[in-house]
Amino acid sequence: MTQVPQISDAEWEVMKVLWAKSPCTANEVIEVLESRTEWKPKTVRTLLNRLAQKEAISYTLVHKVYAYFPLVSADECVKSETDSFLKRIYGGAFKPLLVNFLKEEKLSPEEIKELKNILDDKSK
Amino acid sequence: MTQVPQISDAEWEVMKVLWAKSPCTANEVIEVLESRTEWKPKTVRTLLNRLAQKEAISYTLVHKVYAYFPLVSADECVKSETDSFLKRIYGGAFKPLLVNFLKEEKLSPEEIKELKNILDDKSK
DNA sequence: CTAGTTAGATTACACTTGTAATACATTCAT
DNA sequence: ATGAATGTATTACAAGTGTAATCTAACTAG
Numbered sequence: 443m444t445q446v447p448q449i450s451d452a453e454w455e456v457m458k459v460l461w462a463k464s465p466c467t468a469n470e471v472i473e474v475l476e477s478r479t480e481w482k483p484k485t486v487r488t489l490l491n492r493l494a495q496k497e498a499i500s501y502t503l504v505h506k507v508y509a510y511f512p513l514v515s516a517d518e519c520v521k522s523e524t525d526s527f528l529k530r531i532y533g534g535a536f537k538p539l540l541v542n543f544l545k546e547e548k549l550s551p552e553e554i555k556e557l558k559n560i561l562d563d564k565s566k
Numbered sequence: 567m568t569q570v571p572q573i574s575d576a577e578w579e580v581m582k583v584l585w586a587k588s589p590c591t592a593n594e595v596i597e598v599l600e601s602r603t604e605w606k607p608k609t610v611r612t613l614l615n616r617l618a619q620k621e622a623i624s625y626t627l628v629h630k631v632y633a634y635f636p637l638v639s640a641d642e643c644v645k646s647e648t649d650s651f652l653k654r655i656y657g658g659a660f661k662p663l664l665v666n667f668l669k670e671e672k673l674s675p676e677e678i679k680e681l682k683n684i685l686d687d688k689s690k
Numbered sequence: 691c692t693a694g695t696t697a698g699a700t701t702a703c704a705c706t707t708g709t710a711a712t713a714c715a716t717t718c719a720t
Numbered sequence: 721a722t723g724a725a726t727g728t729a730t731t732a733c734a735a736g737t738g739t740a741a742t743c744t745a746a747c748t749a750g
Contacts, residue, residue: 448736450737450738451654451737451738452738453737467697468698481738481739481740482740482741483740484740485740487697487698487699487740488738488739488740489738489739491698492736492737506697506746506747507697507698508698520655520656520666523655524655524663524666524667527647527651530578530647531578531644531648531651532644536672536673536677537681539648540664540681540684541684542644542645542648543660544684546645548660549660553660557661557664557681557685558682558685560661560664561681561682561685562682572706574708575707575708576707576708591727592727593727605708605709605710606710606711608709608710608711608712609708609709611727611728611729612708612710613708615728615729616706616707630716630717630727631727631728632727632728
């Protein structure tokens with residue numbers, strides 16, 4: 443079932459960059475991440491290597507430099523992470539998560555309205 | 567701010583037992599987890615120790631045996647995990663998660679209705 | 691051509707986690 | 721009182737992670 447590989451927190455940041463735009467050279471990734479994190483360039487390169495090893499990404503030579511691109515889609519990964527998160531924390535049920543969010547007042551009235559619209563669309 | 571400590575996947579299983587009923591002796595926890603997991607008793611004891619070290623739980627002597635109990639509430643931990651999950655995967659926004667769920671057809675019509683009711687209640 | 695710069699490969703190192711085993715201390719049964 | 725059992729403490733050990741530094745090969749500017 444072509445499982446998606448385990449992607450750690452730090453690696454996830456790198457994936458986000460590549461999902462947003464790829465292929466991307468190491469330096470391009472480094473540059474994007476410099477604004478968001480405190481990571482040294484070498485750190486980002488390590489993460490790229492690890493992702494390539496676990497076959498979450500791959501690369502080709504472009505103008506004598508590697509250009510990296512994802513092998514797994516954001517959708518697949520998000521789905522897999524969400525599933526395991528829900529299973530771990532909420533026993534697989536979505537409703538408690540929503541209830542929890544509402545309890546925590548995390549949603550503005552506008553958002554609530556929006557969510558209702560989504561649900562309405564879906565039930566049609 | 568009393569941050570909740572980092573609780574790993576395996577540790578989370580132990581916390582669930584203690585949140586469900588506590589105080590609990592090590593053997594009681596072990597017994598509950600034997601039905602749900604393949605863990606050896608020693609493994610569960612390790613997890614109890616680690617949780618005590620990170621002050622997620624504590625214990626007292628009861629009839630010459632330790633009885634363990636949580637120091638952090640399930641609510642706190644669930645909230646903290648959910649926040650960091652959403653931040654990591656969905657950039658902190660709840661809506662994409664719901665959209666994703668609907669896209670994946672994870673929700674039955676009944677569940678959708680239920681969710682709508684929850685939202686209705688909330689917006690009143 | 692030679693030295694500095696740079697991209698990529700290799701190595702580092704401590705902390706966490708999963709998964710226990712071993713060692714020690716106390717209690718119970720005889 | 722002694723040995724067996726049981727609860728607790730200490731130790732183990734590899735894989736994964738965060739966070740890089742060092743080494744090497746190639747490229748570029750003089």
